[in-house]
Structures are given as C-alpha cells and as structure tokens.
Amino acid sequence: MRVTGEVHLAGLGSWLPDEVTTADAVADGRYGEADRKASGMLAVRVAEDLPAPDMAVRAARTALRRAARTGLTADDFGALLHCATYHQGPDGWSAPHYVLHRTLDRPIGAAQVGPGCLGMLTALEMAAHRLAADDGKDAVLLTAADNFSPSLVDRWNSSRLFLLADGGAAAVVSRRGGFARLLSVGSVSAPVMEELHRGGEELFPPGITVGRSLNFEERSDYWRSRWAQGAAPPKVHLGDVVADAVDRVLAEADTGLEQVARICHTGYSEGALHTIYLDPLDVDAADGTWEFTRSIGHIGAADPFIGLERLWTRGEVGPGDRVLLLAAGPGMEVACAVVEITEPYLPATARPEEDL
Structure with a gap:
C-alpha cells in the first residue's frame, strides 16, 4: 500500500x-x-x-x-x-x-x-x-x-x-x-503453507489446554517424515514470498533496494536469516541488524521496531535515509514497510537510563 x-x-x-x-x-x-x-x-x-x-x-x-x-x-x-x-x-x-x-x-x-x-x-x-x-x-x-x-x-x-x-x-x-514518514506498508501471503506451522497437530482441543509445548521443531520433523514417505512439499519457498513482498512495497515507495540504508528484520539465527531474508534479497548481514539481534534473540512481533529504535537512537540512520522493516509469520505471510527518517534522535526526549 x-x-x-x-x-x-x-x-x-x-x-x-x-x-x-x-x-x-x-x-x-x-x-x-x-x-x-x-x-x-x-x-x-x-x-x-x-x-x-x-x-x-x-x-x-x-x-x-x-x-x-x-x-x-x-x-x-x-x-x-x-x-x-x-x-x-x-x-x-x-x-x-x-x-x-x-x-x-x-x-x-x-x-x-x-x-x-x-x-x-x-x-x-x-x-x-x-x-x-x-x-x-x-x-x-x-x-x-x-x-x-x-x-x-x-x-x-x-x-x-x-x-x-x-x-x-x-x-x-x-x-x-x-521522526520518520511512512512511505509504504503491506504484506504477501502463501496460505498453502499454513500447514507447516500446524504439523500433525489436531485443531481441537487446542494444544495448550492439554499441556502440549510450543515446539516448532517437532512440527518440522513431522513434515520431513511425511515428505520422506512421498508426500509433496509446498511448491512455494518462503524466500520467494519475502522477495515478492519487498519488491511490491519498495515499488509503492518509489524506492529501489539500493536506496535502502538498512533493513530491520526478524531476530533469526544466522542460517535462517540468510536463507529466508538476506539471500533472496541479495543483501549482506551488515545491511541488516544481525550484529544487534544475535545478542537479543527473537522477540516475536517486536523485532523490526526494536531494530529501528536502535538504529535511530544510535545515529546509524539519519534524515534522508530509507529503512525497510521486514518480518515473516505463520500463514505463511511476509509483511514489510518503508520509512524515511526525517529527524535525528534527540536524547533529551527520554531519560538517560532509558536510552539504548
């Protein structure tokens, strides 16, 4: 949009x-x-x-x-x-x-x-x-x-x-x-992939009500076993959905990826970060927030905004810089936004102990 x-x-x-x-x-x-x-x-x-x-x-x-x-x-x-x-x-x-x-x-x-x-x-x-x-x-x-x-x-x-x-x-x-203007925001989904986060679990009763743990690896193991037995895996790769979503939102912002100063992404581990986000976009880890997120972990929906706050408050992005916010979630769906920094961070707007 x-x-x-x-x-x-x-x-x-x-x-x-x-x-x-x-x-x-x-x-x-x-x-x-x-x-x-x-x-x-x-x-x-x-x-x-x-x-x-x-x-x-x-x-x-x-x-x-x-x-x-x-x-x-x-x-x-x-x-x-x-x-x-x-x-x-x-x-x-x-x-x-x-x-x-x-x-x-x-x-x-x-x-x-x-x-x-x-x-x-x-x-x-x-x-x-x-x-x-x-x-x-x-x-x-x-x-x-x-x-x-x-x-x-x-x-x-x-x-x-x-x-x-x-x-x-x-x-x-x-x-x-x-301090930043929103230029575009949107998402792309691949609903055929929703089953990947469901695995072999029944929808009812909900897992939490019967003491089932939150374990994505068990669900991944379920699908690896099914595929080994001949079941057809999804024909869509999440990295392709990422590239599609980013292309759309960048076009709506009249921005090329080469004009993006930094990318604020989900706090994935190194291999997944490259496979799902960086490699499909043909960008380096230094273009993102890996050096920060590798000491934080994955905090659900908060990740891109925590990354943007760090970049802004530390002066790593400033007026005129365009930043891409990027995240993926169950569904499967990828969402992103392009913002343009319009003002530098002013430390006086927060108490010193709250600054990053």
Whole structure:
C-alpha cells in the first residue's frame, strides 16, 4: 500500500530484560554446542516472571514520552493495537486493555493483532488505514511483547530457526509528524503453507489446554517424515514470498533496494536469516541488524521496531535515509514497510537510563 497522506512514526520505545548468553546455556545443559555454533547467536533476553503486558507498558511509556514533543496528548489517540505471539495472561482477559489502562487510560478501542511475528507491521498498516479514514483522532499506539519463560516452552530448542527471547516494543503512529514518514506498508501471503506451522497437530482441543509445548521443531520433523514417505512439499519457498513482498512495497515507495540504508528484520539465527531474508534479497548481514539481534534473540512481533529504535537512537540512520522493516509469520505471510527518517534522535526526549 502506497501511503499518500501524512503518516509518521512520532515515537519508538522498547524494553529488554537482561541477557543470558548461549555459552552459559550450553554450560548448564540447556543448549547444544553444535546448535550454538550453527546459530551464530551470542545471547537471548530472558524476563523470568515479568508479564509480557508489563513489558509492553514500559516500552509504550518511552514511545509516548518521545512522541510528546510533537504535541500529542492522550486525548489525541483513537486506538491501541497490541501484538503478541504467545499467551499474555488469564484466558478471557484482555491484555490490550491492560496496556491501555496503564498508558493512555482513555475510553478508546484496544485490540490484539496477529498473525504472530509480523503482527506489529500488520498493526502499522491498520493504523495507517485508520488515520486515513478518521480525521477525528491523530494517533494510534502500537505495542508488542512476549515472555517465553513458561515451563511449557523450551526457548533454546523449540526451533532451529531462532531462539525465543523476551521483551517489548512500542510505536506511536501519527498524522502530526514525527521522526520518520511512512512511505509504504503491506504484506504477501502463501496460505498453502499454513500447514507447516500446524504439523500433525489436531485443531481441537487446542494444544495448550492439554499441556502440549510450543515446539516448532517437532512440527518440522513431522513434515520431513511425511515428505520422506512421498508426500509433496509446498511448491512455494518462503524466500520467494519475502522477495515478492519487498519488491511490491519498495515499488509503492518509489524506492529501489539500493536506496535502502538498512533493513530491520526478524531476530533469526544466522542460517535462517540468510536463507529466508538476506539471500533472496541479495543483501549482506551488515545491511541488516544481525550484529544487534544475535545478542537479543527473537522477540516475536517486536523485532523490526526494536531494530529501528536502535538504529535511530544510535545515529546509524539519519534524515534522508530509507529503512525497510521486514518480518515473516505463520500463514505463511511476509509483511514489510518503508520509512524515511526525517529527524535525528534527540536524547533529551527520554531519560538517560532509558536510552539504548
């Protein structure tokens, strides 16, 4: 979608817990040395028992404080969109409204957005549509957070594509201006591939209700076995979907890949990062955020925005630079956005201890 109106990122925030190194995980038997070497990962962030919505609140408060310099107040927001890839709290309870209560605290709509790891980019597109359709409110707050510490989750071995990490991110989307202008945003899906994340699991009862763990590797093993027995694998490669989505969004932004200063991608392990993202685009790891994400891990939907915050606050991108935000998730679907940095980071907009 080409964004023709004034849609900006007015503020970003993140909250990351302490790191646990992959070397320590190997030393205490949680992670294999061969897997550690193959992944290229140095550490992941682990929040222990801090609820995911509280991490979203902390990130949102930073984003809101940074956005306040544009004149935005809580009364200017029309909605809150919260993204999550894992359980947030009690069944039948609303994490989005918990975040809303502890941030904007206004009687506006709050909703949870998916699917999975591209949720925050999906929410960004939804926010752009809302701002275009309703001129009564000037901003939308986006949040994302996950905590993969429950005992049913083995963050070190649930997938060879990534190591699950904890943390939160937030973004203020506004028509009043900000530090970056949204040029385009969109997604491409390959629904024939939805079964890859389902594996051999039945749809009912839901796995969590019978104590089944979140284990993508088991589902991958299921399909490897089926293919070895003669079942036909999907004819679509996720890397092709990535290339298609990026081509479309870049064209809508009147931008070539050579004009993109940096790519903020999902926090995958090294092999998966190249196979799924970098190689299909014919770009190097230095063009992305690998040197950062390899010490963070995969924090669900938050990854691209955590990466953008780091680049912006450290001055690695500045006015005139165009940045590609990129994520893939179950479905299979790939979402991306192109933003152009319009203002440098001003450290005075956040307390020193909150700067990255």
